[in-house]
Amino acid sequence: MSLRKAPLPVLLLNNVSCMRNSQIILRNINVSVHDGTALVLTGANGSGKSTFLRLLAGFSRPSAGEILWNGHDITNSGVYHQYKLQLNWLSLKEAIKDGQTVLDNAQWFEFLEGKSGKSKDALELMGLGRLINDKARMLSMGQRKRLQLARLLAIDRPIWLLDEPSVALDTEGVKLLEYIIAEHRKKGGIVFVATHLPIEIEDAMSLRLPPRFPRRLTSVDMLNL
Numbered sequence: 001m002s003l004r005k006a007p008l009p010v011l012l013l014n015n016v017s018c019m020r021n022s023q024i025i026l027r028n029i030n031v032s033v034h035d036g037t038a039l040v041l042t043g044a045n046g047s048g049k050s051t052f053l054r055l056l057a058g059f060s061r062p063s064a065g066e067i068l069w070n071g072h073d074i075t076n077s078g079v080y081h082q083y084k085l086q087l088n089w090l091s092l093k094e095a096i097k098d099g100q101t102v103l104d105n106a107q108w109f110e111f112l113e114g115k116s117g118k119s120k121d122a123l124e125l126m127g128l129g130r131l132i133n134d135k136a137r138m139l140s141m142g143q144r145k146r147l148q149l150a151r152l153l154a155i156d157r158p159i160w161l162l163d164e165p166s167v168a169l170d171t172e173g174v175k176l177l178e179y180i181i182a183e184h185r186k187k188g189g190i191v192f193v194a195t196h197l198p199i200e201i202e203d204a205m206s207l208r209l210p211p212r213f214p215r216r217l218t219s220v221d222m223l224n225l
């Protein structure tokens with residue numbers, strides 16, 4: 001008889017809590033993530049979705065508990081050095097240079113990554129093929145989001161941390177987002193999505209963060225307690 005060991009999760013959040021300004025933002029989060037996993041984070045404004053992604057990105061440290069990547073604590077500087085190369089971060093802060101062309105904006109990220117050759121196809125896929133030589137300042141909000149998503153594809157890292165990725169996208173844009181997430185997962189990629197908007201992700205895990213009340217409770221909060 002052979003005993004097969006369960007595979008080690010790629011990412012393990014083990015009793016993770018996070019405090020800011022003496023307030024608990026996240027409390028005792030336990031999540032186990034394997035290759036191909038998608039986790040959709042929802043919750044009210046201020047419930048801690050971005051904070052959750054920031055912890056995963058290593059931008060801030062858990063106040064308690066640990067985040068393990070392949071069994072290693074990401075707050076260890078040697079581990080983090082390797083871990084951060086796995087991450088692709090997308091947020092409302094878009095880091096787009098208005099004076100550069102759409103193509104340059106994508107290729108610059110590829111260049112920083114020591115890669116080349118994927119930006120054009122990625123922009124085509126995201127529906128920006130006709131605009132690659134236009135200055136980024138010409139883009140609409142939704143087109144800027146498409147450019148961010150094209151960069152995600154061009155850089156091609158395994159763990160995606162997406163904060164409100166569908167904001168400003170039209171119906172076709174959301175479908176494209178769902179498509180690239182599905183394709184990324186087929187290759188074993190891991191996707192975290194913090195969102196208020198509906199997004200279709202097959203077999204996704206979901207985590208709804210409880211509301212927090214840093215402000216005075218309203219009657220609506222009282223009803224929901």
Ligand SMILES: Nc1ncnc2c1ncn2[C@@H]1O[C@H](COP(=O)(O)OP(=O)(O)OP(=O)(O)O)[C@@H](O)[C@H]1O
Binds near residue numbers: 025052
């Ligand atoms: N650096 C910080 N210092 C102090 N408090 C912070 C810090 N960052 C976030 N917070 C607080 O943590 C709480 C959670 O914020 P966070 O941005 O994670 O929520 P969210 O669920 O992403 O909200 P939204 O849906 O509005 O984007 C908020 O009350 C916010 O004020």
